[in-house]
Amino acid sequence: MSIEQQYRTRAKELLSAGEVKMVIGYGAGTTAERRRPIFITSPDETERLVLDSACIANLSGYLVTEGLLSDEKRVAVFLRPEGIRALNVLAAEAQLDPLQVVIIGFDLPKGELKSLQGSSVDDFTDLLGALKESTPDVDGRELLEKIEKMSPEERFAFWQEEFSKCIKCYACRQACPMCYCRRCIVDSNQPQWVNTSSHTLGNFEWNIVRAFHLSGRCVECGNCDRACPVNIPLRLINRKMAQEVLDSFNHFAGTSKTQEPVLASFKKDDSETFIL
Amino acid sequence: MTENNHNAAQNIYKPATMKIVDRRDEAPGVRTMKLEFQDPADHELFKETYRTGMFGLYGVYGEGESTFCVASPETRKEYIECTFRESGRVTSALARADIGDLVTFRGPYGNRFPLEEFYGKNLLFIAGGIALPPTRSVIWSCLDQREKFGKVTIVYGARTVADLVYKHELEEWMQRDDVELVLAVDPGGESPDWKHRIGFVPTVLEEAAPSPDNCVAVLCGPPIMIKFTLISLKKLGFDESNVYTTLENRMKCGLGKCGRCNVGSIYVCKEGPVFTAEEVSRMPAADL
Amino acid sequence: MTKILFTDKLDSCVERWRSAGMTVIGPVQRANSSVYDAVKSASELDLNLVLTDRSIKELFFPQSEPMLRYAITKAEINTDEFLPPSGPRIIFGARACDASGLAIDDPLFGWDYKDEYWFQRRNESVIVTIACTKADEFCMCTSLKLSPDSTKGSDILLRPLENNKGWQVEELTDRGREAFKSVADLLQEGSDPAAATVTVPEKFNADACAEWLKNPENFESRFWKEISARCIGCGSCTYLCPTCHCFDIQDEGGSFEGIRRKNWDSCSFALFTMHTSGHNPRSTQSARWRQRIMHKFNYFPGKFSANSCSGCGRCTRECPVDMGITETLQEISKLSQ
Secondary structure, X not given: OOHHHHHXXXXXXXXXXXXXXXXXXXXXXXXXXXXXEEEEOOHHHHHHOOOOOOXXXXXXXXXXXXXXXXXXXXXXXXXXXXXXXXXXXXXXXXXXXXXXXXXXXXEOHHHOOEEOOOOOHHHHHHHHHXXXXXXXXXXXXXXXXXXXXXXXXXXXXXXXXXXXXXXXXXXXXXXXOOOOOOOXXXXXXXXEOOOOOOOHHHHHHHHHHHHHHHOOXXXXXXXXXXXXXXXXXXXXXXXXXXXXXXXXXXXXXXXXXXXOOHHHXXXXXXXXXXXX | OOOOOOOOOOOOOOOEEEEEEEEEEEEOOEEEEEEEEOOHHHHHHHHHHOOOOOEEEEEEOOOEEEEEEOXXXXXXXXXXXXXXXXOOHHHHHHHHXXXXXXXXXXXXXXXXXXXXXXXXXXXXXXXXXXHHHHHHHHHHXXXXXXXXXXXXXXXXXXXXXXXXXXXXXXXXXXXXXXXXXXXXXXXXXXXXXXXXXXXXXXHHHHHHOOOOOOEXXXXXXXXXXXXXXXXXXXXXXXXXXXXXXXXXXOOOOOOOOOOOOEEOOEEHHHHOXXXXXXXXXXXXXXHO | OEEEEEHHHHHHHHHXXXXXXXXXXXXXXXXXXXXXXXXXXXHHOOOXXXXXXXXXXHHOOOOEEEEEEEEEOOOOEEEEEOOOOOOXXXXXEEOHHHHHHHHHHHHHHOOOOOOHHHHHHXXXXXXXXXOOOOOOOOOOHHHHOOOOOOOOOOOEEEEEEOOOOEEEEEEOXXXXXXXXXXXXXXXXXXXXXXXXXXXXXXXXOHHHHHHHHHOHHHHHOOHHHHHOOOOOOXXXXXXXXXXXXXXXXXXXXXXXXXEEXXXXXXXXXXXXXXXXXXXXXXXXXXXXXXXXXHHHHHXXXXXXXXXXXXXXOHHHHHXXXXXXXXXXXXXXXXXXX
């Protein structure tokens, strides 16, 4: 039986047994290459679930949809390792109770679909721990290296050109499981912390504020990067920040549901190099 | 009913500069300001276009613009009076402004109360709390040409005595023989020396029992009050088409372009803010 | 015989227009994303795109437009008005959907109060549209009663030649004729056949959808919640849309000096309709998606006799969760059967 069929059966069983009220998974999209998030609440609909190498989006953000988990019932969700990390961060930041989430885990090493054993975040601790030690597999590594080699002026010019394209549609924020703030700082106007205008300065402000807010929290799922309609390589910023946090604090976001948020906690042996 | 086709050659987003010539605290957090045009051309345009019911965008540069009604009547166009509650970024800035300071006004926009249709009819004004200002504009527009209208009844209620606005004018209306004023505060909102009614507006209205014959009602207040007062008006025999009210929604342009103030297909800025209760009942309730 | 502009003469045209003081704008690649932008030579143009990532509207209604500069003293308020950069422009290589989108929004920006920021640019721009010989699976102009060679909103329509060496020139407006007069000697009379325009299959029945949307009973249909369940509430569809025109007005700067700007805003955002009191008439994403569809296919046509959609398909093409107008109207078409 294909992994897809196994997981459809599993989803059906979970719904039939009443163990979960909903399965958040992938369905067929507008084109043959596209997948879209679907929400299955009836065992009869599980055949709509699709699982293949095109199922890239991190669906964990839907777990913090207002009211979804407030009835204490459980929800099953298809997650890749990045999604499981996101779930851990959300749990560690008290946004949800991970016991309400049944993980249907899978991975796509080199585009090959692979199932992951386990259903609760704790089942994946070893896997996530190993991820921390592995070299991150990032698209555009060459571009990142190229940027690292740039002079500060060149680098600034590079991002200036990229951010000048930003239209402030906030697709990056909305697609991000970590961007769950009920009122984002850009939506606060007393005081107006961030210019709402989408001119180059306003775009810098927004993207840099977001990069800092995601430091130590981003799980590098790539949702923001894929969501950006003007193709700003947002993942590169997050990769850089994740590396800084790893180097400075030996912190890899989302390894456990009780992991302390790195920038909101203090340890006596914390590196102080970042304080001027 | 739009009567304000501005000259095409001008920048429709440029506001008029206004000087604050007077201000008055009405209730906690509620303030009235009297504004004078600085540019005679702006003033002329206002005099030509303003009719009771229309609204404007009041602004403070650096903070932005906020939408509320013109509280002064169409019979007094030498100045603009506005009354607002200090609640957001712009109203807070307006509240900080002092006599002599400059603020901005863009408008008047929207439709109006069709006063000609009210001629010869009895008028019933019903207002709750901070919603007296739009009603007050109509009240004075009628009182300033008193002979054109029949009996005038005003029912005004607020949560507490302190929340009543235009207290000096309430006093004046109370004294007039040609106005019947029914004042009320919510139960528990009365002061020891309160001599008027205690109760919610719908109840007080039903007790006052104005006749629906040849009568037009103007109703302004918070949504919950409007909802229950409409039920009371129905009980009293008022037809929804004879009940006028105003809607308010978030606006940025006031000109029908920025795209946010619509309730269903109706643009509050262009087709409102004045509607009959019958028109409102045809709007999708889920969009209100 | 018809007028032909051969590809190898395009650069001379660009040069001619530029030396006559016109800004020449067309589809180009900018940092891995395609937009309409100013060019110095024809070689910069990317005329093979099905469609640019971003729509033509930003040339007329930029994402952030400075409207006024204010400077305040106790005694007076000085405001300089910013007017849109004046000067003639020629937009070469627009698509029919984009050009139509501009024509669709004209009555809105002229509704009683004329928005000079829009109209000054409209009056100074010549739009040269190239009929489409290719499309992708997101294109849906034909569902909106438009076509890959619609002339709506265009001043010139170019039809690609079968041999791909140029375009047949159809002059549609005086403004278009005027702009092409200056390059008349670079055109040739010829009988080269034009390539067939691409066939864009009809994806939904817009009339049936309009009827369904007009029925008040459907306003609170469960459909809205179901169709928008996965919507994440970003503004990508609205900002890429050639007809979405909603905006915010924001002051930037301090109490004494600064700039008042008109910025794009989106009905997808919760804050869009939020009252200061906290009450929000459209408090859920489904209510906001309903507003977007109702606005485009019910309210707008009710006021301006045209759908506020020209079928470019960008909403679906770029949606992070594969939503869009096509799917919604296809589903409504089914419901209305």
